[in-house]
Structure formats: structure tokens, C-alpha cells
Amino acid sequence: MDILDKIIEHKKKEVAERKGLFPIKLLENSIYFNSPTVSLKHYLQCKDSVGIIAEIKRKSPSKGNINPYVDVERTSIGYMQAGASVLSILTDNTFFGGNNSDLTTARKFNYCPILRKDFIVDEYQIIEAKSIGADAILLLANVLTKEECKAFTTLAHQLGLEVLLETHTLNQLEYYLPETDVLGINNRDLKTFTVNIERSLELAVHLPNSVVKVSESGIKTADDILLLKENGFHGFLMGEQFMKHAKPEKACYELILQVQHALNLKTVSHEN
Numbered sequence: 307m308d309i310l311d312k313i314i315e316h317k318k319k320e321v322a323e324r325k326g327l328f329p330i331k332l333l334e335n336s337i338y339f340n341s342p343t344v345s346l347k348h349y350l351q352c353k354d355s356v357g358i359i360a361e362i363k364r365k366s367p368s369k370g371n372i373n374p375y376v377d378v379e380r381t382s383i384g385y386m387q388a389g390a391s392v393l394s395i396l397t398d399n400t401f402f403g404g405n406n407s408d409l410t411t412a413r414k415f416n417y418c419p420i421l422r423k424d425f426i427v428d429e430y431q432i433i434e435a436k437s438i439g440a441d442a443i444l445l446l447a448n449v450l451t452k453e454e455c456k457a458f459t460t461l462a463h464q465l466g467l468e469v470l471l472e473t474h475t476l477n478q479l480e481y482y483l484p485e486t487d488v489l490g491i492n493n494r495d496l497k498t499f500t501v502n503i504e505r506s507l508e509l510a511v512h513l514p515n516s517v518v519k520v521s522e523s524g525i526k527t528a529d530d531i532l533l534l535k536e537n538g539f540h541g542f543l544m545g546e547q548f549m550k551h552a553k554p555e556k557a558c559y560e561l562i563l564q565v566q567h568a569l570n571l572k573t574v575s576h577e578n
């Protein structure tokens with residue numbers, strides 16, 4: 307049994323418990339349940355932003371503790387002030403140290419798209435995502451059947467949420483549907499933890515330009531982002547590279563400055 311199997315087994319038990327503790331009727335009473343959402347797809351296509359999806363990740367199965375006591379209010383606001391386009395908040399507690407209130411805290415203080423990063427195995431979690439203030443959910447092709455992905459996408463849209471579909475292999479690109487909002491390519495193999503951003507480049511050539519694409523995991527430098535941008539990526543999901551610093555928002559700010567500087571230089575040299 308690999309780590310992904312363990313996570314999913316645990317998640318199914320957790321969801322069954324939560325359904326008992328917080329029935330759907332209760333979730334529907336949340337102030338966020340009927341609130342309008344902010345479009346991830348739209349924000350990722352804004353021409354004047356770099357496209358960073360900045361993540362709050364306290365720990366991970368591959369790295370252990372990264373920043374267990376992060377101040378979510380300060381860091382989420384700081385990420386947005388740094389020029390990030392989207393926030394990604396891990397809400398899984400057992401393996402990633404996050405929780406639903408991290409997302410709600412980020413929601414209270416920011417007007418931007420917020421991705422709920424968790425392992426969705428049940429429709430209940432999609433309703434829960436809306437009730438805690440998320441704008442978008444992650445669906446993993448690694449974990450779900452094509453039919454489940456389709457049904458979960460339909461429910462997400464009914465609730466006003468967008469879907470980031472995460473893939474890792476060529477076969478999984480078949481999960482992409484016309485109604486999928488954003489396609490993610492995870493550079494990390496969730497079963498072995500090997501990370502290589504080449505994975506994004508290899509898979510992207512099989513996709514039409516019109517697909518909004520996000521490269522996820524293992525992104526470290528401005529050069530990584532420039533390379534991915536040249537290959538048609540709109541979004542860059544980054545966790546550890548920021549979170550390993552005491553002030554993740556400062557690392558985010560510096561990286562965005564570097565990318566903007568490189569992009570400006572490029573425009574100037576094209577003009578000459």
C-alpha cells in the first residue's frame with residue numbers, strides 16, 4: 307500500500323465521520339454557502355499577473371514539517387500583496403497539517419480565488435468546500451474514475467465552484483472534459499514522490515492552446531516559471547519553495563519581482 311492509498315483510505319473514514327458530525331443541512335447554513343465565488347480560470351488568464359498559485363502547506367508526507375505554525379492571516383494577505391493570483395490552502399489535517407479553518411481565515415482576509423486543496427472522494431466534500439469559503443476544488447485523476455470526475459465537476463458547477471483537474475500521466479489527460487475549468491499537471495508522482503518539472507513540458511504538447519494549464523509542484527526559480535510560460539502554462543502552483551521560509555510571503559514577493567523583471571527585459575529586447 308503506497309502513501310496515496312493510505313491517504314485515500316484514511317480520507318474515506320474521515321468523510322464518513324464528518325457527515326455524522328456536520329450534516330449537509332448544517333453546511334448549507336454557512337454564510338459562504340450562498341456567496342458568489344471568484345473565478346480561478348479568469349484570474350489565471352489575466353495578462354498583467356505572473357500566474358502564481360501560492361500555497362499554504364504546513365507539512366507533507368514527503369518532507370515532514372515545513373512550516374507547522376504558519377500564520378495563515380499574515381501569509382495569505384502577504385501572498386496577495388506580493389502579486390500572487392490565487393491562494394491554495396491545504397485542508398487535509400492528518401498528512402498535511404491543514405484544516406478547514408485555515409481556508410476560512412484566508413477567505414475572511416482576501417478577495418481572490420481560493421483553491422481548496424484536499425483529496426476529494428465524496429460529493430460531501432464539495433459541499434463542504436463551498437461552505438468554508440472556497441472558490442475552486444482539486445480533483446485528482448489519480449484517485450477518481452472518469453465518471454466520478456464528471457459527476458463531481460457537475461456538482462461543483464452547480465454550487466458555483468470551479469474545478470482544477472490534476473493529472474500526472476498521458477492517459478490521465480483523457481479525464482479532461484470540455485467543462486473542466488483548469489487542467490493541472492502535477493510534476494510530483496504522488497506514489498513515489500519523484501518530482502520533475504519536465505513532466506509538465508512533456509504532457510503540455512498533447513493539449514490544445516485553449517486549455518488553461520497549471521504546472522504543479524517542484525517549481526523553484528524564476529527560470530522554471532519562464533520556461534513553463536514559454537510552453538503555454540498560465541499557472542504555477544508553489545508550496546514548499548515559499549513555505550520553507552519563516553516568511554513565505556517574502557519569498558513569494560522576491561520571486562514575482564524576479565519573474566516580472568525578466569519579462570520586462572524580454573519585452574524591451576524584442577522592441578529593439
Ligand SMILES: O=P(O)(O)OC[C@@H](O)[C@@H](O)c1c[nH]c2ccccc12
Nearest residue numbers: 492522523524525543544545546547
Ligand atoms: O510544495 P510544492 O512542491 O511546490 O508543491 C505544491 C503543490 O503542487 C503540492 O502541494 C500538491 C500538488 N497536488 C497535490 C495534491 C494533494 C496534496 C498536495 C498537492
